[in-house]
Amino acid sequence: MAGRKEGGSSFIQSALGRITMILVIVVVLFGFARQMIIPKSFGQYGRYRGDSVSEVASRPVNYAGGGNSTCGQCHQNVFQALSSAEHGKMDCQTCHGPAAKHVAKPSEQSPKIEGNAELCGACHKDIAGRTDQQIATVTLQMHSGGVACVGCHDPHQPWAKLGGRS
Numbered sequence: 001m002a003g004r005k006e007g008g009s010s011f012i013q014s015a016l017g018r019i020t021m022i023l024v025i026v027v028v029l030f031g032f033a034r035q036m037i038i039p040k041s042f043g044q045y046g047r048y049r050g051d052s053v054s055e056v057a058s059r060p061v062n063y064a065g066g067g068n069s070t071c072g073q074c075h076q077n078v079f080q081a082l083s084s085a086e087h088g089k090m091d092c093q094t095c096h097g098p099a100a101k102h103v104a105k106p107s108e109q110s111p112k113i114e115g116n117a118e119l120c121g122a123c124h125k126d127i128a129g130r131t132d133q134q135i136a137t138v139t140l141q142m143h144s145g146g147v148a149c150v151g152c153h154d155p156h157q158p159w160a161k162l163g164g165r166s
């Protein structure tokens with residue numbers, strides 16, 4: 001009995017020993033791999049790579065700051081037209097795209113001016129869950145007959161070309 005007991009416990013001991021060895025190796029390998037993989041600046045500010053802050057900050061700025069009045073300095077009429085109408089709360093660059101380069105040097109970059117169904121439909125297409133209480137919607141193709149939205153709606157003053165809201 002005693003012999004069997006001893007044999008049993010030494011078996012447990014050696015199995016434990018092996019498991020412990022394997023665990024130690026796994027932990028050491030893990031620690032080593034972690035050291036290799038984790039970027040140096042990880043944890044500098046929190047649980048992310050500290051270097052990413054300066055990397056993101058060094059990217060060129062694409063959108064002009066200062067809101068619509070920045071554009072209004074040179075596009076007075078459009079600025080006033082937009083402000084007084086239904087799209088008045090929209091940023092010019094929502095439709096015209098990033099325009100920082102254009103503001104710095106107008107001849108260098110022309111902002112896009114595509115008033116197609118894709119742009120207008122992003123907000124006005126009648127999709128499930130979008131109700132007329134939230135925003136005026138239309139069934140694009142049926143409503144426009146394929147004609148460009150800006151053929152009838154001035155994007156800066158949606159009702160101006162149509163002589164006001166019917």
Ligand code: HEC
Binds near residue numbers: 070092100102106
């Ligand atoms: C420093 C003056 C200046 C500022 C600021 C400025 N623009 Fe312009 N913009 C111009 C000039 C000059 C033109 C070219 C004149 C023209 O063709 O009518 C132009 C043309 C445009 C056009 C027409 C492009 C085309 O292909 O016909 C759009 C759209 C435009 N600007 C949007 C903007 C927006 C949006 C902003 C603000 C983010 C802005 N602009 C700020 C001077 C400026």
Ligand code: HEC
Binds near residue numbers: 095113116
């Ligand atoms: C709802 C989308 C939208 C917004 C918001 C918007 N635009 Fe436009 N803009 C357009 C479209 C589309 C055209 C092209 C119109 C066309 O082809 O008849 C255009 C044309 C222009 C043009 C050239 C023709 C013109 O009317 O002089 C300028 C300049 C311009 N926009 C400047 C601005 C400025 C500045 C703002 C902000 C104050 C602004 N836009 C806001 C959609 C928009």
Ligand code: HEC
Binds near residue numbers: 115124136150
């Ligand atoms: C970023 C979202 C957005 C885009 C893009 C946009 N609009 Fe609008 N539009 C609005 C909002 C918000 C209103 C004001 C709320 C309303 O009238 O439902 C509005 C109002 C209107 C109205 C007046 C609706 C009414 O009941 O009086 C018309 C017409 C219109 N837009 C047409 C257009 C056209 C044409 C384009 C494309 C050149 C366009 N919109 C692009 C958000 C957008």
Ligand code: HEC
Binds near residue numbers: 117120138144145
């Ligand atoms: C042939 C001229 C024409 C074209 C093209 C056109 N519209 Fe209209 N739109 C109108 C008229 C007229 C009204 C007012 C009567 C009505 O509701 O049908 C209107 C109304 C609207 C309204 C307000 C609907 C409401 O229920 O209050 C929105 C939003 C609108 N249009 C968006 C667009 C969009 C987006 C496009 C491009 C896909 C477009 N329109 C193309 C003539 C046009």
